[in-house]
Amino acid sequence: MTTDVAVEARNAVKAFGQGETAVRALDDVSIQIRKAEFFTLLGPSGCGKTTLLRLIAGFETPTSGQILLDGKDITNDPPNKRPVNTVFQSYALFPHLSVAQNIAFGLEMLGRPRAEITKTVERMLALVKLEAMAGRKTSQLSGGQQQRVALARALAPQPKVLLLDEPLSALDYKLRKEMQLELKRLQTETGITFIFVTHDQEEALTMSDRIAVMSAGHIQQIGGPREIYTRPVNRFVADFIGETNFLSGEAGEGRVTLASGDVVQVEGAEGRKGKVTVVIRPEQVRLAEAGAAETIPATVESLVYFGTDTHCHLRLKDGTEMVARLQSPASGEAGLQQGQSVGLRFAPGAARVLED
Amino acid sequence: MSANEEAARHREVRNAWALSAPALILLLVAAIGPLFIMLVYSFLTPGQYGNVEWKFSWDAWIGTLYSRDIFDGTLKLADAHLTIFWRSVKLSLLTTIITFIVGFPTAWFIATRSPRSRALWLFLITIPFWTNLLIRTFAINEIIRNEGLINSVLMWMGVIDQPINMIYTDTAVFVGMTYVYLPLMVLPLFASIDRFDMRLLEAGYDLYASRWQVLRRVIVPIVRPGIVAGSILVFIPALGAYVTPRILGGGKNMMIGNFIELQFGQGRNWPLGAALSVLLLIVVTIALMFYVRASTKGTNNG
Ligand SMILES: Nc1ncnc2c1ncn2[C@@H]1O[C@H](COP(=O)(O)OP(=O)(O)OP(=O)(O)O)[C@@H](O)[C@H]1O
Ligand SMILES: [Mg+2]
Numbered sequence: 001m002t003t004d005v006a007v008e009a010r011n012a013v014k015a016f017g018q019g020e021t022a023v024r025a026l027d028d029v030s031i032q033i034r035k036a037e038f039f040t041l042l043g044p045s046g047c048g049k050t051t052l053l054r055l056i057a058g059f060e061t062p063t064s065g066q067i068l069l070d071g072k073d074i075t076n077d078p079p080n081k082r083p084v085n086t087v088f089q090s091y092a093l094f095p096h097l098s099v100a101q102n103i104a105f106g107l108e109m110l111g112r113p114r115a116e117i118t119k120t121v122e123r124m125l126a127l128v129k130l131e132a133m134a135g136r137k138t139s140q141l142s143g144g145q146q147q148r149v150a151l152a153r154a155l156a157p158q159p160k161v162l163l164l165d166e167p168l169s170a171l172d173y174k175l176r177k178e179m180q181l182e183l184k185r186l187q188t189e190t191g192i193t194f195i196f197v198t199h200d201q202e203e204a205l206t207m208s209d210r211i212a213v214m215s216a217g218h219i220q221q222i223g224g225p226r227e228i229y230t231r232p233v234n235r236f237v238a239d240f241i242g243e244t245n246f247l248s249g250e251a252g253e254g255r256v257t258l259a260s261g262d263v264v265q266v267e268g269a270e271g272r273k274g275k276v277t278v279v280i281r282p283e284q285v286r287l288a289e290a291g292a293a294e295t296i297p298a299t300v301e302s303l304v305y306f307g308t309d310t311h312c313h314l315r316l317k318d319g320t321e322m323v324a325r326l327q328s329p330a331s332g333e334a335g336l337q338q339g340q341s342v343g344l345r346f347a348p349g350a351a352r353v354l355e356d
Numbered sequence: 357m358s359a360n361e362e363a364a365r366h367r368e369v370r371n372a373w374a375l376s377a378p379a380l381i382l383l384l385v386a387a388i389g390p391l392f393i394m395l396v397y398s399f400l401t402p403g404q405y406g407n408v409e410w411k412f413s414w415d416a417w418i419g420t421l422y423s424r425d426i427f428d429g430t431l432k433l434a435d436a437h438l439t440i441f442w443r444s445v446k447l448s449l450l451t452t453i454i455t456f457i458v459g460f461p462t463a464w465f466i467a468t469r470s471p472r473s474r475a476l477w478l479f480l481i482t483i484p485f486w487t488n489l490l491i492r493t494f495a496i497n498e499i500i501r502n503e504g505l506i507n508s509v510l511m512w513m514g515v516i517d518q519p520i521n522m523i524y525t526d527t528a529v530f531v532g533m534t535y536v537y538l539p540l541m542v543l544p545l546f547a548s549i550d551r552f553d554m555r556l557l558e559a560g561y562d563l564y565a566s567r568w569q570v571l572r573r574v575i576v577p578i579v580r581p582g583i584v585a586g587s588i589l590v591f592i593p594a595l596g597a598y599v600t601p602r603i604l605g606g607g608k609n610m611m612i613g614n615f616i617e618l619q620f621g622q623g624r625n626w627p628l629g630a631a632l633s634v635l636l637l638i639v640v641t642i643a644l645m646f647y648v649r650a651s652t653k654g655t656n657n658g
Contacts, residue, residue: 059558079561092559096577105573106563157564 005071006193007033007056007161012065014051025051027217028065033161033195034210038187040196042204043214044240049197052214053163056195058082069160080109085154087164091146093138099149100125100134106157124152127186144175151186161193168203180207201241205229213237229281235354238279245285245322247278256353260316262296264346268353277354282311284350285324287336288343295343298322300336312336314344391637397630406624416627420635437615444611447526447601448594451533452587455541458534459586463545467552478546481539489536493603496532497523500604524606532604533594540593541586548582581651588647592640612636 014026025048033039041049054060055067058079066075074082085106094102103124107117125131128148138146147167154162164183168176184207187194198204204211205225213220213228213236221233232238235246249258251272257263258278266278288295301313301321305328312324324344329335336342398416400408423434466477484492499505500522507519522528552575560570576583598613605611610618612632619629 057562059561079558080564080566084562086558086562088555088559090553090555092553092555094556094559094574094578095553105560105565109564109566109569109573153563 004034005032006035006037006069007031007195008066008068008071009052009055010066010068012052012055012067013063014048014055014060015063024217026055026062029217029219031212031219031222033193035193036191038184038194038196038207038209040198040204040208040211041214042198042201042211042240043220044199047214048217049199049214050165053086053165053195053197056161057084057086057163083157083160085157085159085162087150087154087162087167089165089167089169091150093146093149093153095137095139097138098134099130099136099138099141102138102149103152103156105153110157120156124156127155127189128152128182143171144179147171147179148182151183155186155190155192158190159192161195164194164196166197166199168198169200176203183207205241213240215240230350231352232279232354235277235279238354243282243323243325245280245282247280247320247322249276249278250274251276251353258296258316258320260296260318260320262316264296264351266346266351266353267349272353278351279354280346280351282323282325283309284347285314285322286345286347287312287324287326288345290341290343292343295345298342298344300338300340300342302338303336310335314342391634394630394633398627398634400627402625402627404624406620406626408626413627416625416631419625419628420631440610440612440615443526443609444595444613447530447533447611448591448597450530451537451594452541452591454530454534455538455590456545456583456587459538459541459545460583463542463549463582466542466546467549468554478543481542484536484539489599490603492536493532493600496528496535497603500528500531523604524609526605526609528604529601529609529611532600533597536600537590537594540589544585544589545579545582548579548585552579584647584651588643592643595640595643596636 009029009031012026012029013024016023016025029048029052031052041052043049051060055062058074058077058081062075066073068074069082069084094105097105100121103121104117107120112120121134122131125134128151130145130148130152133141133145133149138149141149147170150167167183168179171179180203183194183196196204196207205228208225210222210224211228212222215236221228221237223231228237229241232241232244238244239246247258249256249264251274254265254270255263256266256276256278264278290297296316298314298316301315304311304313308328310326310328312326314322314324316322322344326336397408399412399414401411401413401415403409418431419434421434421437422431423437424431462481466474466481469477497504501507502519502521502523504523506522507516510516511519522531556574556578557570560574565573595611596613597611598617601609601611601614605614616629616632616636619625619632623629
């Protein structure tokens with residue numbers, strides 16, 4: 001099991017500043033990232049994603065705790081002694097060098113023989129499809145092309161781990177989608193461990209093998225995209241990943257009584273007592289005729305058309321608001337009406353109970 | 357439509373010329389004019405009591421490098437002249453190198469301060485410009501002469517019992533020029549380091565470069581325009597320096613500037629002085645051409 005681990009942080013703490021004004025950018029973070037894994041750090045701005053990446057790259061040393069690479073303590077190694085490369089958010093390409101020279105830089109610093117460097121650079125150029133640009137100055141490239149040069153430059157020395165700090169945030173939507181696929185392809189082809197930082201949850205869900213959701217210097221949950229999405233461990237994760245309905249209620253006798261007075265069967269309610277929150281994703285809310293068996297009565301407040309989906313805003317008896325995501329009906333078909341009374345129920349096993 | 361645009365462009369060009377005309381005329385009269393006179397004078401014959409006689413002669417140009425034997429009239433390389441040329445070039449190069457070695461860390465330090473303290477440091481660097489060069493040079497004189505500050509203190513402390521002779525040596529001239537020209541090195545270096553993207557340092561370290569390699573392979577090539585500009589700004593005035601070698605070098609340790617002055621003064625050989633001036637100008641022009649080439653090499657946009 002431990003031989004599987006590429007990078008490990010053990011109780012890593014990073015504090016900036018002293019005394020009263022000190023900021024704990026990372027607060028006791030422990031994490032194991034496996035070999036050849038596409039691992040994503042996801043969290044809101046300022047939660048410490050970049051700081052964790054910089055600890056792994058060696059640009060910062062932890063206030064306490066350790067960083068391990070392949071089981072070896074590298075906490076005090078300088079960045080140029082770590083077989084770890086970074087794709088910087090700003091790309092940080094060398095403006096005085098051509099595309100090919102940028103890619104060759106790391107290999108030259110490692111003192112690789114000339115012939116090998118030439119061959120690797122050619123391979124990298126082909127990998128990121130920039131053969132035609134080899135001789136260009138980096139300032140003569142588009143944003144997406146610069147992005148690819150940064151990738152090729154970081155991959156050329158064949159690092160054990162590649163760190164990517166929001167590499168796609170400067171690109172427009174279409175290019176972004178393209179580069180997401182490209183990154184995923186490169187990761188599978190090279191078999192290098194990728195640690196990818198983003199605050200875009202959709203990006204995280206589509207690309208990652210595993211995701212760590214962070215908030216305020218803490219790791220909230222680590223798991224596969226499906227697990228994170230369907231089984232968030234707390235309110236923060238549920239709220240940050242995708243849209244969610246939060247319903248407050250009282251647990252008891254394996255059931256939850258919602259604030260509206262309706263009683264629902266919810267997974268995780270067994271053995272709980274007192275105030276709880278029930279979470280249910282909008283796409284797991286089913287609508288039925290008003291008054292149908294085992295449904296919660298509600299009225300349709302408004303309908304918002306999103307192409308394939310329609311968002312249906314509902315209001316329960318006590319005024320609690322909810323959203324249901326429904327497949328848009330085929331054209332011409334009479335759908336729901338605003339103000340209509342409906343009954344709603346949760347898809348089996350979809351609703352979960354969280355502690356507050 | 358396009359005829360209108362054409363006319364507008366012409367008008368713009370005409371206005372631009374009209375606006376720059378005063379400066380152009382001033383340059384023509386004040387710079388090109390004297391240069392032309394110098395060039396003409398360098399091909400004339402020296403007058404008995406200074407000035408020139410309007411008779412063509414190559415003697416001045418020959419005299420820049422050769423001296424005529426008083427008895428048989430044969431030409432010999434003029435060792436004294438060569439010594440002066442060599443001292444000028446040597447001291448100017450040395451000054452350029454030392455101001456760079458001292459100035460680079462200084463400029464780096466200033467460029468990496470917070471914007472507020474940066475203004476203060478830049479101000480401190482420019483303080484010497486507030487005082488006359490002559491006064492500053494005499495101040496150095498006061499510090500290093502035999503009865504000056506350094507020797508008095510050292511003798512008072514009993515470290516030495518004879519004053520160390522520093523004044524009127526090449527070293528004194530070199531120290532003086534380094535002091536005088538240091539800001540001219542620091543300011544252009546600062547300007548280019550200030551524009552340097554510090555994130556490239558991390559990119560360099562990340563790609564396995566040591567500190568030294570980051571300096572040599574990343575920083576120096578990118579701030580090169582500043583290095584070249586600073587070197588030129590130091591080297592060229594140093595080469596023609598007059599006040600500093602005069603005061604700190606005494607009469608013996610002349611540089612080209614003093615040598616030229618000598619020809620127009622006691623030497624009463626205006627054509628030789630003119631020829632030497634033109635020669636200096638040629639050397640400076642070559643240095644400037646090197647600057648233009650070096651600062652544009654490899655950066656085809658901006
Ligand atoms: N050099 C520093 N000095 C002081 N505080 C810092 C420093 N670097 C980061 N911080 C603080 O540490 C916290 C975490 O910062 P970090 O850059 O890791 O966030 P992030 O998750 O990468 O955010 P973003 O998504 O905005 O990039 C922030 O509160 C930030 O202000
Ligand atoms: Mg960040």
